[in-house]
Amino acid sequence: MNDNDELNDSAVLSAVRDTISGLPMPAAPRLEAITARGRARHRRRLAGVSGLSVAAAGACAALVVGLTGGGGSARLAPPHGAGPQHEAAPQRSVPGVHLAAFTVAAGPDGTTTLTLNSGQVVDPSAVRQALAAHGIPALVTAGEFCRTAVQPAPGVGSVVVLPGRPLQTLAPGQKPAGPGPIVINGSAIPSGTELSIGYRQDPNDREISFTLIVAGAPLTCTSIPDHGPHPDDGPSGQS
Amino acid sequence: MSHERTEFAEFFQASWGPCLRAVVASTGNVQLAEDQVAEAFARAWLSWRKVRRHPAPRAWVVRTALNAGASWWRRRIRELPLAGHDTAVLSDVDDGLDAALLAALRHLPDRQREVIALRVFLDLGIDTIAAQLGIAPVTVRVHLSRAVTTLRHELSPSQATEVD
Numbered sequence: 001m002n003d004n005d006e007l008n009d010s011a012v013l014s015a016v017r018d019t020i021s022g023l024p025m026p027a028a029p030r031l032e033a034i035t036a037r038g039r040a041r042h043r044r045r046l047a048g049v050s051g052l053s054v055a056a057a058g059a060c061a062a063l064v065v066g067l068t069g070g071g072g073s074a075r076l077a078p079p080h081g082a083g084p085q086h087e088a089a090p091q092r093s094v095p096g097v098h099l100a101a102f103t104v105a106a107g108p109d110g111t112t113t114l115t116l117n118s119g120q121v122v123d124p125s126a127v128r129q130a131l132a133a134h135g136i137p138a139l140v141t142a143g144e145f146c147r148t149a150v151q152p153a154p155g156v157g158s159v160v161v162l163p164g165r166p167l168q169t170l171a172p173g174q175k176p177a178g179p180g181p182i183v184i185n186g187s188a189i190p191s192g193t194e195l196s197i198g199y200r201q202d203p204n205d206r207e208i209s210f211t212l213i214v215a216g217a218p219l220t221c222t223s224i225p226d227h228g229p230h231p232d233d234g235p236s237g238q239s
Numbered sequence: 240m241s242h243e244r245t246e247f248a249e250f251f252q253a254s255w256g257p258c259l260r261a262v263v264a265s266t267g268n269v270q271l272a273e274d275q276v277a278e279a280f281a282r283a284w285l286s287w288r289k290v291r292r293h294p295a296p297r298a299w300v301v302r303t304a305l306n307a308g309a310s311w312w313r314r315r316i317r318e319l320p321l322a323g324h325d326t327a328v329l330s331d332v333d334d335g336l337d338a339a340l341l342a343a344l345r346h347l348p349d350r351q352r353e354v355i356a357l358r359v360f361l362d363l364g365i366d367t368i369a370a371q372l373g374i375a376p377v378t379v380r381v382h383l384s385r386a387v388t389t390l391r392h393e394l395s396p397s398q399a400t401e402v403d
Contacts, residue, residue, distance in 0.1 A: 008387075008391065009383075009384075009387045011394075012387045012390050012391050012394060013355075013358065013359050013387065015340065015390075015394050016264065016340065016344065016355060016359050016390060017359050017360070019340050019341065020260045020263055020264045020359075020360070021260065023260075023263060023269055024269075025256060025259055025260065025263075025269065026259075026269065026273050028251065028252060028255035028256070029277055031247075031248050031251055031252075033277070034251060034277060034280045034281050034284060035244075035247075035281070035284050037277065037278070037281035038280075038281035038282065038284040038285045042285055143271075143274055144270055144271065144274055146270075219270075220270075221270035221271075222270070222273070222274075223273060223274030223277050223278070
């Protein structure tokens with residue numbers, strides 16, 4: 001290797017540095033978020049050696065997601081009235097998918113149920129395909145939580161029902177449940193909108209988050225669900 | 240704030256950027272890299288008494304992040320052809336950057352990418368990299384040389400001129 005080679009190597013490495021440095025990098029998260037994440041990991045590690053009790057807790061944490069195409073509720077009716085909400089309308093005769101990690105199956109009254117089982121690594125691609133077969137447009141991500149700048153109407157609170165969780169929204173007549181189904185009103189997802197489903201891949205820490213996103217719009221994905229208001233939210237920011 | 244926490248806070252603030260860039264260089268995805276690096280720093284905090292004595296703590300973080308993220312990256316590659324909007328995940332990579340160079344980076348063998356990341360973004364010397372990776376310095380040089388040869392082909396003449 002001669003001097004020219006050295007110079008050229010240096011040039012290549014500098015180009016790599018400049019190229020990466022040109023990326024708009026996210027700011028460092030707050031230190032508290034990092035240390036909290038470390039503590040959570042520590043707790044999981046401790047729990048992981050405690051055997052059967054953890055396995056039982058994990059089984060209870062199995063997450064069931066219900067996807068409803070009609071809902072039978074005026075509150076959950078499609079916000080824009082007539083017309084198909086998606087190019088691929090729910091196909092209620094589509095057979096279910098039953099895997100160790102998750103299940104997608106047709107439920108009563110046109111519903112589709114998705115169950116993510118604890119203790120399993122769930123392939124987001126497989127989940128997305130299974131949901132798509134049932135007419136549910138979804139972005140499914142593991143380990144990250146994605147949203148678009150605009151969170152379209154009607155808002156995820158009108159689409160997703162999370163039983164037993166603080167943000168749950170119950171349809172009329174619906175009873176809250178423990179670790180029961182989370183209901184998603186698929187027909188309430190407007191055309192041009194998708195449901196973003198993000199979850200942690202850690203089988204023992206199946207945090208899951210839902211939000212509506214504008215199909216095709218740039219995504220902002222974070223390692224922690226961003227439930228806070230977005231600057232573009234609000235009447236003027238809706239698309 | 241305890242002394243350890245203060246020390247870790249200083250390390251975290253000073254090292255987040257370089258570590259993130261190093262992992263981005265390896266993964267080609269800012270969002271995934273962000274999560275991987277955050278996870279690595281969380282693990283560093285858990286093991287801070289060990290990491291603080293590490294000869295190259297930033298290298299520890301980067302290697303931890305890369306180990307944590309390898310499976311995600313492979314999964315992402317499989318996903319891309321399946322849904323159009325998922326390609327938006329990579330849009331940040333194409334925005335104002337040399338996409339060909341980044342693609343070449345992503346296609347380097349894992350070890351070569353790791354050497355590049357440690358060399359370029361953490362400014363580690365050959366011997367230090369060798370110690371971190373548990374390989375001989377001459378092997379590091381070989382990896383570096385092969386990586387640079389591959390990347391050189393992707394550099395446009397203008398870039399090479401500008402850098403020279």
